Amino acid sequence: MKIGFIGLGNMGAPMAANLARTHEVLGFDTVAAPDGLTLAASAAEAAEGADVVITMLPNGTILRTVAAEIHPAMTPGAVHLDCSTVDVDSARAVAAMAEAAGLSAIDAPVSGGIGGATNGTLTFMAGGPKAAFDTLVPLFDIMGQKAVHCGDAGNGQAAKICNNMILGVTMIATCEAFVLADKLGLDRQAMFDVVSTSSGSSWSMNTYCPAPGIGPQSPADNGYRPGFAAELMLKDLRLSQMAAEAADADTPMGLAAMELYAAFVEAEDGAGRDFSAMLPRFEKRGRN
Numbered sequence: 001m002k003i004g005f006i007g008l009g010n011m012g013a014p015m016a017a018n019l020a021r022t023h024e025v026l027g028f029d030t031v032a033a034p035d036g037l038t039l040a041a042s043a044a045e046a047a048e049g050a051d052v053v054i055t056m057l058p059n060g061t062i063l064r065t066v067a068a069e070i071h072p073a074m075t076p077g078a079v080h081l082d083c084s085t086v087d088v089d090s091a092r093a094v095a096a097m098a099e100a101a102g103l104s105a106i107d108a109p110v111s112g113g114i115g116g117a118t119n120g121t122l123t124f125m126a127g128g129p130k131a132a133f134d135t136l137v138p139l140f141d142i143m144g145q146k147a148v149h150c151g152d153a154g155n156g157q158a159a160k161i162c163n164n165m166i167l168g169v170t171m172i173a174t175c176e177a178f179v180l181a182d183k184l185g186l187d188r189q190a191m192f193d194v195v196s197t198s199s200g201s202s203w204s205m206n207t208y209c210p211a212p213g214i215g216p217q218s219p220a221d222n223g224y225r226p227g228f229a230a231e232l233m234l235k236d237l238r239l240s241q242m243a244a245e246a247a248d249a250d251t252p253m254g255l256a257a258m259e260l261y262a263a264f265v266e267a268e269d270g271a272g273r274d275f276s277a278m279l280p281r282f283e284k285r286g287r288n
């Protein structure tokens with residue numbers, strides 16, 4: 001396939017590099033110029049004549065601007081695959097723009113981080129026409145290990161923000177429970193052995209344990225270097241609250257998690273640290 005790839009940052013560059021091993025890839029980024037990729041002079045040039053144009057951009061506003069630039073340059077029948085994490089409304093607006101231009105659009109945000117992008121082990125959660133999704137399966141197979149079709153346009157973003165709302169909430173709950181256990185004199189290893197095999201278990205405890213030296217290797221064992229940065233968790237929690245407000249969904253735990261990550265990143269020392277560094281944050285505090 002001929003692929004245009006727009007947004008060659010931390011995630012986009014390794015994803016494009018994996019595709020370029022077996023497909024013709026023309027990349028574009030306003031700033032980044034990674035080695036080993038053929039680069040175009042503009043987003044429209046990267047999109048021209050491509051079967052699939054992939055975007056991996058910071059937010060919905062930029063995605064809408066880039067979509068307006070590339071859709072007129074794309075061949076009718078081609079697919080715009082957006083893998084960025086953006087608000088549901090922007091994903092649906094871009095799908096409507098694509099349809100008006102005779103194109104298909106799939107929103108397929110990813111889970112798996114920079115490691116997953118580099119190793120080709122991302123998980124894609126996709127919204128949009130099933131026929132277009134099916135044509136992209138060979139590309140999902142190169143960039144990832146799993147792709148789930150979640151329904152109509154925007155549903156990939158919906159799945160991503162619901163998943164990450166659960167993740168933010170369970171990480172905070174796991175961290176505060178470790179601190180309570182500490183203060184009650186419960187050994188962290190014993191706490192892990194019980195919870196990881198009991199009804200309090202979760203991915204945050206079992207796979208990504210926030211306590212250093214406990215459980216499998218995680219960013220806690222590496223000085224809380226990300227991993228998944230606290231500011232990216234904050235971004236996703238804000239997107240989930242935007243969506244919850246628009247849909248009139250009552251999400252009090254998601255709101256509390258968003259407020260805690262906002263304080264951590266913007267008023268404390270959370271910026272640049274892994275999102276599991278909530279544990280040392282709680283450790284330093286009392287109830288007031």
Ligand code: NAD
Nearest residue numbers: 007008009010011012029030031032057058084085113114
């Ligand atoms: P990044 O900031 O490293 O990369 C974004 C790139 O887009 C940058 O290189 C930037 O120069 C480029 N860009 C901005 N405006 C542009 C434009 N108009 N035209 C072309 N290029 C433009 O971000 P990232 O970490 O690669 O994340 C990309 C997306 O993936 C985000 O939506 C993020 O939320 C999501 N995501 C990131 C991770 C992660 O661990 N980094 C994990 C899952 C999802």
